[in-house]
Amino acid sequence: MASCAIAFSVWMRPSGDLDTRLASVIREVSEAFGAPPFAPHVTLLGNAPKGTVEEAKLATEKLAAKLAPFEVKILPDVVFHDTWNQNVLMYVEESPALLEANRQAQQTLLAREDATASFARPSGRPHSSLIYGDHPMEERPKIVSWIQDRAPWLKEGMSFTVGEIQLWAATRLQGESEKLLNELQSQKLEPRFPVDLKAELLQKKQICEAQRGQLFAKQGRSSQYTSVAQRNKAGRFGCSCH
Structure with missing residues (x-):
């Protein structure tokens, strides 16, 4: 039976023991x-990218190139909402790194240049789902x-390092209501090391001193001074090392 793509989304997945326990x-x-199983994840951005599978993959690669690994903290409370994909879940801490990653995702995948961090309704918060489905509202507290009762360790909360982002597609068989989730691509995030400003300034100072020395040599005046301090006071040499 034929299937059609419904939407793409970008996920962040835990790994190792945490992935096994949540799964x-x-x-x-x-x-x-009576619900469909799925892989543990936190959605960075849903209903994105737009376009074909190849266009979505290319956009995800561009997004990954802009992000560095960061921590995601899943908060301890298990709660429920009233939609299929926000059924029973756990909220995720809205850290500066996660909010910036979401903003970058909107800019890159949806071309929203002035985007601010935002997440899907009804919760409007980043989260990790524990079950999907159209369960009656009166049944959802029972699921919680x-x-x-069966996973008391969830009350401790948990965290994981986002070392990659994954592109997933939600598809559905014609004539069926249940969605199928398929991973299309995984892109690693590369660490970004801050520039050592002190080393950079030292290098600039050394270059500037060398330029001063060359200028003095050309002018034949360098022998007039017994120290760098005296030489620097002698005049302007066309180089600023402030």
Whole structure:
């Protein structure tokens, strides 16, 4: 049966033991309440990029080139909302690094040059989902309790380093209501080291001193001074080392 792409989204995935433990919770609660399983993640930006698969991949590569690894902290409370994709979930701390990554994602993937950080409604907050589905509202508190009873370690909160971003596509079989999530691409984030300003200034000073020395040599005046300090006071030499 044919399928059609619904939307792309960019995810941040935990790794190692945390990924395994969260995947186990998601799998078990999905089986218990008749929901589709999915990989643990925090969505950086949903319904983006736009365009074809190849265009979406290229845009994701451009975004990854602008981001450096950063920490994501999942907060301890398990809560629920009233939509299919924001059913039962855990909020994520809105750290400066995450907010900036979201802003960069909007600029790069949606061409929103004046974008400010924002996340999907109804919560309007970054989050990590634990179950998807159109469960009745009266059932959702029961799902929260079920999860809390079987995974008490979630109350401690958790964090992971975002070392890559992933492009996912939501697809649906024709005639079916259930969405299928498929990973299309993974892009690593490269560390960015701050410029050592002190070393940079020292290098500029050394270059400037060398230029002064060359100028004195040309003028035949360098022997008139017994120290660099005296030489520097002698006049203007066309080089500023402030």
